[in-house]
Amino acid sequence: MSHLLIIGGSDAGLSAALRAREVNPACDVTVVVADRYPNYSICGLPFWLSGEIADWRDLAHRKAEDIESQGVHLLLEHTAQAIVPTAKTATVVDGGGRSRRIPYDTLVIGTGAVPARPPIRGLEQPGVFFLRTMADGFALHDRLAVQSPTSAVVVGGGYIGLEMADALTRRGIKVTMVEYFPSVLTTLDPPLGLLVGEELSRHGVTVATGVAVEGVERRGGRLVVTGSNGFCVETDLMLVATGVRPEVRLVATAGVETGKWGAIRVNRAMETNVPDVYAAGDCVETYHRLLDQHVYLPLGSTAHKQGRVAGENGVGGRATFGGTLGTQVVKVFNLVAACTGLRDAEARQAGFDPLTVQIEAWDHKVYYPGAHKLHIRVTGDRSTGRLLGAQIVGHRAAEVSKRVDVFAVALFKRMKVEALNDVDLSYTPPLSSPWDAVQMAAQAWVEARRS
Amino acid sequence: MSHLLIIGGSDAGLSAALRAREVNPACDVTVVVADRYPNYSICGLPFWLSGEIADWRDLAHRKAEDIESQGVHLLLEHTAQAIVPTAKTATVVDGGGRSRRIPYDTLVIGTGAVPARPPIRGLEQPGVFFLRTMADGFALHDRLAVQSPTSAVVVGGGYIGLEMADALTRRGIKVTMVEYFPSVLTTLDPPLGLLVGEELSRHGVTVATGVAVEGVERRGGRLVVTGSNGFCVETDLMLVATGVRPEVRLVATAGVETGKWGAIRVNRAMETNVPDVYAAGDCVETYHRLLDQHVYLPLGSTAHKQGRVAGENGVGGRATFGGTLGTQVVKVFNLVAACTGLRDAEARQAGFDPLTVQIEAWDHKVYYPGAHKLHIRVTGDRSTGRLLGAQIVGHRAAEVSKRVDVFAVALFKRMKVEALNDVDLSYTPPLSSPWDAVQMAAQAWVEARRS
Numbered sequence A, B: 001m002s003h004l005l006i007i008g009g010s011d012a013g014l015s016a017a018l019r020a021r022e023v024n025p026a027c028d029v030t031v032v033v034a035d036r037y038p039n040y041s042i043c044g045l046p047f048w049l050s051g052e053i054a055d056w057r058d059l060a061h062r063k064a065e066d067i068e069s070q071g072v073h074l075l076l077e078h079t080a081q082a083i084v085p086t087a088k089t090a091t092v093v094d095g096g097g098r099s100r101r102i103p104y105d106t107l108v109i110g111t112g113a114v115p116a117r118p119p120i121r122g123l124e125q126p127g128v129f130f131l132r133t134m135a136d137g138f139a140l141h142d143r144l145a146v147q148s149p150t151s152a153v154v155v156g157g158g159y160i161g162l163e164m165a166d167a168l169t170r171r172g173i174k175v176t177m178v179e180y181f182p183s184v185l186t187t188l189d190p191p192l193g194l195l196v197g198e199e200l201s202r203h204g205v206t207v208a209t210g211v212a213v214e215g216v217e218r219r220g221g222r223l224v225v226t227g228s229n230g231f232c233v234e235t236d237l238m239l240v241a242t243g244v245r246p247e248v249r250l251v252a253t254a255g256v257e258t259g260k261w262g263a264i265r266v267n268r269a270m271e272t273n274v275p276d277v278y279a280a281g282d283c284v285e286t287y288h289r290l291l292d293q294h295v296y297l298p299l300g301s302t303a304h305k306q307g308r309v310a311g312e313n314g315v316g317g318r319a320t321f322g323g324t325l326g327t328q329v330v331k332v333f334n335l336v337a338a339c340t341g342l343r344d345a346e347a348r349q350a351g352f353d354p355l356t357v358q359i360e361a362w363d364h365k366v367y368y369p370g371a372h373k374l375h376i377r378v379t380g381d382r383s384t385g386r387l388l389g390a391q392i393v394g395h396r397a398a399e400v401s402k403r404v405d406v407f408a409v410a411l412f413k414r415m416k417v418e419a420l421n422d423v424d425l426s427y428t429p430p431l432s433s434p435w436d437a438v439q440m441a442a443q444a445w446v447e448a449r450r451s
Helices: A011-023 A042-049 A064-069 A134-147 A159-170 A190-202 A300-314 A344-349 A400-412 A418-422 A437-450 B011-023 B042-049 B064-069 B134-147 B159-170 B190-202 B300-314 B344-349 B400-412 B418-422 B437-450
Strands: A003-007 A028-032 A072-075 A079-084 A089-093 A099-103 A106-109 A113-115 A151-155 A174-179 A206-209 A213-219 A222-227 A232-235 A237-240 A244-246 A277-279 A286-288 A293-295 A328-332 A335-341 A354-362 A373-381 A387-395 B003-007 B028-032 B072-075 B079-084 B089-093 B099-103 B106-109 B113-115 B151-155 B174-179 B206-209 B213-219 B222-227 B232-235 B237-240 B244-246 B277-279 B286-288 B293-295 B328-332 B335-341 B354-362 B373-381 B387-395
Touching (some): A011 A064, A151 A159, A151 A232, A159 A190, A159 A237, A190 A328, A190 A373, A328 A400, A344 A354, A354 A437, B011 B064, B011 B072, B042 B134, B042 B159, B151 B232, B159 B237, B190 B335, B373 B400, B400 B418
Parallel strands (some): A106 A277, B151 B174
Antiparallel strands (some): A213 A222, A222 A232, A328 A335, A335 A387, B222 B232, B373 B387
C-alpha cells in the first residue's frame, strides 16, 4: 500500500487527497495542515468580514470529519520543516514543537502563497492588515468587532481589495481604495476597470488611482497613510492587498526547482524536477493553454484542478492539467467583472496580431423588465480569426460569469470568433436575445476585422 | 445590381435581409411582410399578455424605419400568392387585393409556421385561442381586457403553454394546464419536467397531466372542456398551444421540395432544390449537428441563424449553417428550465450508447447568501466518453441558461464529458464554486461510467 503525503491543507492539497482516494481506494493519504482549518475557502473571507456570512465555520468546503471519512488522514497544526527526497521523508513539527519524520512514496507540495509585502514604510504598525489565512481573517474580524473603526484604507484594487472595499463599506466603514495604476482591476482593460471604479464611487468608496502608497505611521490613535501625488489620508485601519508570492521556503534545500516568479516548476502532470515529488496550487508555475508556456497565476479554481491532477498521478494515474485560460471573476457591490484569455497587449507580446472590439449589449430583450447593459470586449487574432480573449462587466443579475465561461470553452477549443455565431445558444426573452450578447460581440469583432 | 426578394417578415426573413445588406451593400433587398409588424418578437407575446410589458410596440426587434434605413425595402400587408421559378418572379397581393408580379434574382422563403390544430372537437368556438401571430396576440389581449375572464384552460405544456400559464396567473386568472404526457415540458426528461410542474402548482396552476383533450363546447356563457380520464372543466377561455407546423402553402406549385414533417428541404447553405431559391426559419427542416441529419425544430434563435446564412448566400456569399443542437430554455415563474443536445432515448435511437446521470448542485458556494440548487442531467456516450446532452432546472437567478450554453459550446466542439473538468471556468463564491456545477455534473457522469 503506497503512501501519498501532501503538504498543505488548502484547495490544492485537499483536492489531491480526495482525488487520490477516489481513483485508488487502497492508497494511504496524509495531509499536513499548518492550521486547524483544512479545506477552508479563504476566497470566502471577505464575505464573512462583510457580515454576509454569519459563521466563519461555514467557510469550510468540507468538514474535517467528512474529509477523514473519505480515508484521508489529517495532521492538523503541523508544519513541514524539511523534505529529504533521497530518503523519501518529510520532517514535520506539531503545535507543541515535537518533530518527527514521515516517510512517503509520493509527495504533493501544496504550500500555497503568502501576501506580497510592497515597499511601504511602516507595514509592521498595529492596524495594518493582510488577508490570506484564516488567522489573518480572525485578526481583522477582531479588530472590526472590538474597535469599530469608522474608516479604512485598502491598498490594491485587485480581487481581494475590491471585495474588501465592498465588505468594509457594508459594515458602515468609510473606505479609501488606493491603486497604483490608472484604473482598478488591472486584469481588465482600463475602459472596463473604470466601470468598476465607478461602481465603488457609487457606493461611497473614495477611489484614488495612480497613487503609490509610500508609508504608514501612527499619529495619535490613528494611522496616517501617505503616497505619491500628495496622497495623505488619516484612517483607523489599513488593509494591504497587493497580491501574493509563492510559499516555497520548504523546497530550496530539497533540490526542487523554482522559476522566475519564485514558484515551483512543474510539468502538466504536476511533477517537479524531483522524482515522486508533485506540486500544485498557488506555490507553482501554471501552464497557460493559450500561451503554451508557464506563468504565475494563483487562483483557487486552478488550485483545485492542479490538485486533482497531482493527486491522481501521485497514486499511479496519468492525468494532465488542461491549463489555465486566465479566467477570473469578481463581484463588486452590484457589478460583476470577468475575463478569460489574453488581452490585446498580452496577445501581441505572445506573437499574435490582436484586434480588440468593445460593445454594449443588453443581457436580455430590453422589452422584458430588468434588462441590464453588458460591456463586452473581445480580442481575436486578425490574421487567423482565432478568439484570444474576452472581458465582460455588467450587473450581477446579468449572467456575466457564465457568459465569460461560454468564451472560456470556445478558447479551450481554439475556436474562431466567427464560429461563436454558429453555436446554438439558449434563447428566451427574459434571459437573452436571439443572438446572445456573446454573439453580438463576436459579430462586431468580425465586422471590425473586415473593415 | 441584383435583387434579393424575401417572403416573410419575421426572424428568418429580416435576418436574411439585414445580413444581405451588410455583406453586399450594392444589393437590392425587398421583404414581403404579411402584416404590419415586421421583425416583431412573437416570442415576447406572453410577456405582453401577462402585463409585464406595457406596450406591444416594444416587442419590435427593430422599428420599420430602422430596417428601411438599412436599405431594406418593406412591403407591409402584402401576401405572396405564387412563386414562378422558371420566370424568377413572385406574385404578391396588397391589402386592397391588388396583385402584382415581382422579379427576383434570388429568393428567400421565410414563411414561418402556423399553429398545429389538434383533433379536438369545437376548436372554432369563440373563446378558443391560438397564439402565433401579432393578430393572435391582439385577439387574446382584447378578450382579456374586455371580458376579464377569471379562469382559463391551457392545452399543451410546452414553452408557449408554460409561459401563458404563468402570464394568465399573473393577471389573476385561475389556470388549468392540460398535458397529454405524464409531465409537462416534454423536451426535458420526466424528473425535470416534474419540477416544472411543481413550480406551476406552487403558483396556483392546476396541472392535469396524462389527459388528452377531446372537445370543447359552449354552455351558457362559458366553455366546457372535456378529455380523457374523465377530465371536465368549465372555463372562461381556452388557449391551444400544442405546437406548430410549417407554413408551406406557397411552395407546392413552385416545385420546392418538402420532407416528412411537411417542411421545406434545404441544405446547410439554406438552398432548396430549386436554383436561386433559399429558405430559412420555421418553414424548413433544420440540420441537427449531433444527429448529422435534418429534423423539424422551429425556434427563433435558429431562424435568426438560418436567415443570416440565407441572406449572405443570397447575395453571393458562401456561409454554412452550423446546425442546431436543440438548445432551448424557458422561464416559468421563478424557475428556468433549459436543455441542449440529445436525451437518452434520442441518443440511443441515433446509435449512441448513452448514459445519463442526474445530480443536484448549488449554483454558488452555499455559505454565500442566495444559493439555489440546480438539478442537472448529463448524457454522454458510454463507449467514447463523448458529451451528448445536458438539461438543467433551477431558480431564475442561478444562471441556468448560460450554464446550458457552456454545455452547448462543448457539444458544438464534440468534447468529451471528462474534458469539461479541464476547462478554466470562472469562480467567485457569490457566483459559482471552484468546480462549477457544470463540472460537478461532469465528474458525477465520469464516476458513474467507471463504476
